Amino acid sequence: MGCAIETKGLTKKYGKFTAVDNLTLKVEEGELFGLLGPNGAGKTTTIRMLTTLTPQTAGDARVGGFDVLKESAKVRTVIGVVPQQFALFDELTPVENMKYIGELYGMPDDEIAEHTRELLEIVELWDKKDLQAGGFSGGMKQRLSVAAGLLHEPCILFMDEPTTGLDPHSRIALRELTRTLNEEHGITIVYTTHDMDEADKLCSRIGIMNLAKLIEVGTPEELKKKIPRKGARLPSLEDVFIALTTRNE
Amino acid sequence: MNNREKALDFKKMRAIIWKNWLVMKGDRMRLIPMLIFPVLMISIFGFATTGSPRGLPAALVDEDHSPASMALSQALRAVNAISIRYEVGSEDEAKKLMDDGYTKALIVIPAGFDDALETGATQAKVVVKVDESDATVAQMVRAVLQQTVAAYSRQQALAKLAALQARQQGAGQALEQGAGALDSLSTQLSESIVLRQDAASLNRIAAVLQNDARQAYEQELGVKNQIIGFEESVDVAHPEGTFETNASQSGGLAAAYDDYLAQIQVLEARKAVDAQALAIVAQLLADNARQDAANAASAAAASQTSSAMQASAQSLEGAQVLLEPVAYEEKAAYAQGRKAIDFLLPAIIAMVIFQGATMGMGRALAGEKKDGSLTRVFLTPTSNATILTGTMLFYAFFEGFRSSFLVFAAMVLFGVTLKGSLLVTLLIIMIFAAGCTALGLLLSALANSQEQYMAISMLVSLPTMFLSGVFLPVQTMPPILQGLAELLPLSYAATALRGVMIKGFDLGVVMPQVLILIGFAIAFIAIALVVFKREIV
Numbered sequence: 001m002g003c004a005i006e007t008k009g010l011t012k013k014y015g016k017f018t019a020v021d022n023l024t025l026k027v028e029e030g031e032l033f034g035l036l037g038p039n040g041a042g043k044t045t046t047i048r049m050l051t052t053l054t055p056q057t058a059g060d061a062r063v064g065g066f067d068v069l070k071e072s073a074k075v076r077t078v079i080g081v082v083p084q085q086f087a088l089f090d091e092l093t094p095v096e097n098m099k100y101i102g103e104l105y106g107m108p109d110d111e112i113a114e115h116t117r118e119l120l121e122i123v124e125l126w127d128k129k130d131l132q133a134g135g136f137s138g139g140m141k142q143r144l145s146v147a148a149g150l151l152h153e154p155c156i157l158f159m160d161e162p163t164t165g166l167d168p169h170s171r172i173a174l175r176e177l178t179r180t181l182n183e184e185h186g187i188t189i190v191y192t193t194h195d196m197d198e199a200d201k202l203c204s205r206i207g208i209m210n211l212a213k214l215i216e217v218g219t220p221e222e223l224k225k226k227i228p229r230k231g232a233r234l235p236s237l238e239d240v241f242i243a244l245t246t247r248n249e
Numbered sequence: 250m251n252n253r254e255k256a257l258d259f260k261k262m263r264a265i266i267w268k269n270w271l272v273m274k275g276d277r278m279r280l281i282p283m284l285i286f287p288v289l290m291i292s293i294f295g296f297a298t299t300g301s302p303r304g305l306p307a308a309l310v311d312e313d314h315s316p317a318s319m320a321l322s323q324a325l326r327a328v329n330a331i332s333i334r335y336e337v338g339s340e341d342e343a344k345k346l347m348d349d350g351y352t353k354a355l356i357v358i359p360a361g362f363d364d365a366l367e368t369g370a371t372q373a374k375v376v377v378k379v380d381e382s383d384a385t386v387a388q389m390v391r392a393v394l395q396q397t398v399a400a401y402s403r404q405q406a407l408a409k410l411a412a413l414q415a416r417q418q419g420a421g422q423a424l425e426q427g428a429g430a431l432d433s434l435s436t437q438l439s440e441s442i443v444l445r446q447d448a449a450s451l452n453r454i455a456a457v458l459q460n461d462a463r464q465a466y467e468q469e470l471g472v473k474n475q476i477i478g479f480e481e482s483v484d485v486a487h488p489e490g491t492f493e494t495n496a497s498q499s500g501g502l503a504a505a506y507d508d509y510l511a512q513i514q515v516l517e518a519r520k521a522v523d524a525q526a527l528a529i530v531a532q533l534l535a536d537n538a539r540q541d542a543a544n545a546a547s548a549a550a551a552s553q554t555s556s557a558m559q560a561s562a563q564s565l566e567g568a569q570v571l572l573e574p575v576a577y578e579e580k581a582a583y584a585q586g587r588k589a590i591d592f593l594l595p596a597i598i599a600m601v602i603f604q605g606a607t608m609g610m611g612r613a614l615a616g617e618k619k620d621g622s623l624t625r626v627f628l629t630p631t632s633n634a635t636i637l638t639g640t641m642l643f644y645a646f647f648e649g650f651r652s653s654f655l656v657f658a659a660m661v662l663f664g665v666t667l668k669g670s671l672l673v674t675l676l677i678i679m680i681f682a683a684g685c686t687a688l689g690l691l692l693s694a695l696a697n698s699q700e701q702y703m704a705i706s707m708l709v710s711l712p713t714m715f716l717s718g719v720f721l722p723v724q725t726m727p728p729i730l731q732g733l734a735e736l737l738p739l740s741y742a743a744t745a746l747r748g749v750m751i752k753g754f755d756l757g758v759v760m761p762q763v764l765i766l767i768g769f770a771i772a773f774i775a776i777a778l779v780v781f782k783r784e785i786v
Binding site for chain 1: 258261263273274276627628
């Protein structure tokens with residue numbers, strides 16, 4: 001199955017509350033898949049289940065060909081994650097952060113050093129390699145987070161609202177980086193965002209979640225056809241999103 | 250890249266330790282206070298325990314205004330621990346001062362204090378009220394006042410005893426004088442006895458002599474009678490014949506008579522010599538008897554005086570024993586001449602480790618969970634055991650280092666001496682630090698944020714500190730709390746550290762405590778592994 005993702009009836013419940021309900025989805029290898037939805041729709045919980053951070057209550061999920069429950073350690077070796085939070089250590093420099101993460105992946109020191117340089121140059125942080133990350137801006141921290149997520153050369157990258165809180169420059173830079181990783185390095189990317197314009201420009205396919213369910217899946221163009229035109233203007237993805245998520249509430 | 254997840258990966262553990270050190274080193278605002286804390290603790294305890302409480306404010310009410318009450322007032326003023334800041338007319342005034350927080354104690358010397366002391370009919374009382382709102386200060390003030398009043402009471406009792414002793418000494422002297430008089434009387438008596446005996450002897454000798462004399466006289470009388478008989482038998486008719494016959498007889502008789510006279514003279518002479526000798530003997534006997542009697546009387550008097558003195562001393566001792574039935578004498582059991590801080594250090598170390606590990610571990614898991622950095626670790630193929638053990642090892646080393654730093658700081662700053670081995674001390678510190686870290690990890694594993702962690706750890710840390718005998722003696726607690734104290738690792742650590750550092754025990758002696766501490770560490774980490782959820786909620 002390579003670097004694809006497949007879920008069947010994936011469900012997560014916290015007591016009586018259902019965070020994700022019967023999610024069936026397939027993300028092909030090399031795809032940049034956007035997962036959209038209002039707050040509380042279940043996007044982050046879905047990402048957590050797929051990245052082995054939260055066990056599902058029911059259903060199955062295979063990531064990179066491995067079962068997320070039974071082969072969680074193997075799943076972790078093929079995935080990279082850029083979480084919503086910085087999730088690295090403010091007290092450490094970019095190099096130290098990368099070294100720590102690399103060692104936890106069991107990588108040899110020279111490989112860590114080589115990849116660190118490559119990735120820090122890509123995310124344009126090499127000149128800041130010896131500064132404590134705590135002093136970085138939000139955009140720099142997110143770029144470092146992307147670099148850390150890619151250190152062990154995963155073939156699937158989960159990016160959970162990576163541009164939230166970033167200024168337009170940082171947002172554009174991160175978006176371009178994501179595109180490069182997908183198009184030039186062939187990395188399968190699952191990308192969640194609240195920015196419809198960003199999803200429209202970036203993602204090859206989009207799934208929209210609402211109230212714990214996946215309500216629509218398709219390319220941005222396919223989704224835009226799901227709602228009637230308003231005059232001459234083709235509906236935007238945002239129009240689609242509003243229409244679909246309002247209809248389902 | 251290694252795709253396998255080992256149960257315990259030492260290389261990854263090393264990475265976790267290294268990362269934690271970098272985090273600690275990078276956060277100077279956290280690291281510096283953590284290092285300063287033990288030194289601060291030992292300094293506070295060190296300086297606080299070198300002095301005694303001073304100048305705790307008190308009010309005095311003297312209702313008696315007598316020399317005795319003034320003496321007590323002076324004694325109270327001489328105590329450094331309290332300061333008689335106010336001397337007021339009534340107990341109410343003094344109580345008001347205490348109510349307003351100006352004094353910690355009020356002391357009332359009631360009217361009739363002096364009379365009670367003088368007559369001894371009833372106990373003279375000093376009434377004390379202590380401000381109980383501050384338990385520690387109240388305990389301190391109470392102890393100081395009890396000591397002062399007891400000392401004063403003892404002083405009064407001793408003064409009375411001294412007076413009794415003086416009276417007894419007077420009685421002793423009178424006794425001695427009486428013994429002298431007795432001696433003299435005895436001598437006289439002895440002399441009179443001897444003289445009477447001598448007189449009896451002389452009388453006996455005189456009787457013998459008298460008898461001799463009587464016999465001599467009777468003989469003389471017999472001779473005379475013979476002579477008279479001769480004269481009467483002269484034949485008047487033929488006196489010549491008779492004369493001639495009797496002349497020869499008369500010549501014989503005269504000679505015999507002369508002999509008798511001579512004998513009487515000899516006897517008289519012997520009687521005189523004997524009387525002289527008897528007089529000398531009597532004199533000697535009298536002298537000897539007088540001497541013996543004097544000696545005997547003197548010995549008797551000395552013996553009586555000594556007995557009297559001994560009895561007097563015994564009765565004095567008895568009186569003192571009655572006044573103070575139990576004498577408190579304290580001897581150092583293990584360490585002569587050691588300072589209070591030497592005894593405090595083991596408990597402070599145990600407390601610093603426990604406090605540091607339980608309070609500080611909030612950052613380790615709960616904090617990293619909250620800020621997301623643990624998520625990054627969860628995303629790697631690293632087992633829970635590796636994460637927990639690696640984290641525990643770092644904090645155990647760190648706490649061990651902090652506590653060792655504390656030991657050295659105490660040695661340098663306060664000249665603290667270790668009676669036992671430094672190596673064994675450090676070993677116990679490391680084992681206990683590992684156990685406390687494991688407990689901290691367990692609590693941290695239960696919590697999802699540092700706030701939750703603080704709430705959970707307070708539940709454990711505060712009761713532990715108060716039940717483990719570091720602040721309060723376990724022996725004075727109710728049995729149920731004593732039982733609870735036995736379940737606390739801090740109790741065993743404090744016991745083991747005290748054993749080595751103060752009593753000089755070697756590892757073998759404290760091995761039971763060390764094994765229990767190891768058991769605690771293993772149990773805590775095992776429970777932490779069970780409750781530690783690799784789940785981000």
